[in-house]
Amino acid sequence: MGGMQPDALAAVASERRREILRVLWEAEMSAGELAAHFDVSWPAVSQHLTILRNSGLVAERRQGRHRYYRADAQTVGTLAPVLREMWEHDLDRLAHLAEAEQARQNGEGA
Numbered sequence: 188m189g190g191m192q193p194d195a196l197a198a199v200a201s202e203r204r205r206e207i208l209r210v211l212w213e214a215e216m217s218a219g220e221l222a223a224h225f226d227v228s229w230p231a232v233s234q235h236l237t238i239l240r241n242s243g244l245v246a247e248r249r250q251g252r253h254r255y256y257r258a259d260a261q262t263v264g265t266l267a268p269v270l271r272e273m274w275e276h277d278l279d280r281l282a283h284l285a286e287a288e289q290a291r292q293n294g295e296g297a
Contacts, residue, residue, distance in 0.1 A: 195266055198242035203227070204235050208258050211245060215257040 199205055203225070210216075210224050222232040236256055239245040243262045248255045 194242040195244055195262065196269065198238050198244055199266060199269065201235070201238075204239055207232070207235055207239065208244060208263060211256055211258040212260075212263070215248070215255045217253060217255055221256065 199208070206225070207221065210221060218233050218236055219229055221236070222229040225232060236245060236247075240247055240256070244259055244266070245256050246259045248257070
């Protein structure tokens with residue numbers, strides 16, 4: 188896969204980090220703003236951001252004492268085929284879980 192870093196592949200192996208990348212693809216935000224999108228603590232989001240930043244998938248911009256993060260389009264672009272496959276797998280898995288839950292609820296109501 189071209190010049191893709193192994194660290195980038197390891198970074199996107201985490202479903203949470205893939206979710207963070209999706210959010211940061213849309214808009215630049217602080218770690219606190221990003222944490223508000225998830226049911227995890229700010230320190231947990233910060234740890235994920237460190238991994239994503241170190242792998243080159245997320246860029247950091249400092250403005251005074253504040254830090255803002257955004258997905259690095261060029262680096263993430265090299266991972267597009269891998270991410271697409273992972274996201275499709277995630278969606279397939281989610282659809283399967285939803286169908287199983289619906290079947291379970293239908294079975295209980297009968």
